[in-house]
Amino acid sequence: MERTITFDGDPNIGVFARVLGDIAIIPPEAPEDFKAALRAALGVTLVETTVQGSSIIGSLVAGNSRGLVVSGLATEEEIDILSQHREVLLLTESMNAAGNVIMANDSFAAVHPDMPSDLREAIGEFLGVETIALVLGGVKTVGMAGVATNKGVIVHPRATDRQIEQLEKIAQVPVGTGSVNMGSGLVCTGLLVNEQGYIAGNATSGFELGRIEDVFGFLE
Structure with missing residues (x-):
């Protein structure tokens, strides 16, 4: 099976979609080859919607099997669509x-270090997980610098041993760079990855794919 793809020619596929276990949230204009690749590689149900009128779903949605955390600028129609698949918490x-x-799975959520503690606690309670404020390799936007499933966590290659140790204590799954x-x-x-499989941007090298497969346990 092909393990790389683009979103209409753009290899930054995670900007336009968010995979959360058995669902993939994608914009309505997602190309048919992109939809087919997600179904084949990940076995997901596709949820087609914008968020706050935007197609950059990956930047605006996070969560786990228990709930979705979404930009508070999402419209009522968008929230209605998402609510058919998970409970929704709005960041206002x-x-x-x-x-x-x-960045979250069913065991933990790592959040931007400048996030107010009361908001971090609310997110943890909503998702049913332990939370941690974290920087990864000098990057505060941890949701972009790492990807977590219930089988593994892959993080920025400049993440320090200390940062990886912090994650390993709460993630309950292997953590790698x-x-x-x-x-x-x-x-x-x-x-884009879940417990069933993964798909990466088409500029991703064979070595990088090997690291992804190793961290998430997909090596045969």
Whole structure:
């Protein structure tokens, strides 16, 4: 099976979509080959919607199997669509690009270090997880610098041993470093993954794909 693709020619596929277990949230204009690749590689149900009228779903949505955390600027129609698949928590404060500032699985959520503690606690309670404020490799937008599933976590290649140790204590799954699209440490921008499989931006090298497969346990 082909493990790389673009979104209408753009290898930054994680900017336009967010995979959360058995669903993939994608914009309505997603190309048919992109939809087919997600179904084949990940076995997901496709949820087609914009968020706050935008197609950059990956930056605006985070969550796990229990719920979705979404920009508070989402419209009622968008919230209605998302609510058919998960409970929804809206971020109504200034730090509302949920996909940029939150990385989560069913055990933990890592958040932007400048996020107010009361908001971090609210997110943790909503998702039913332990939370941690974290920087990864000098990047505060942890939702872009890491990708988590219930089988593994891949993070920015410049993440320090200390940062990885912090994650390992709460993640309950293997944590490793990697990159996408020929060296980008913002791994979420070029990777869509769940427990069933993965797909990466088409500029991702064979070595980078190998690291993804290793971290998430897909090596045969």
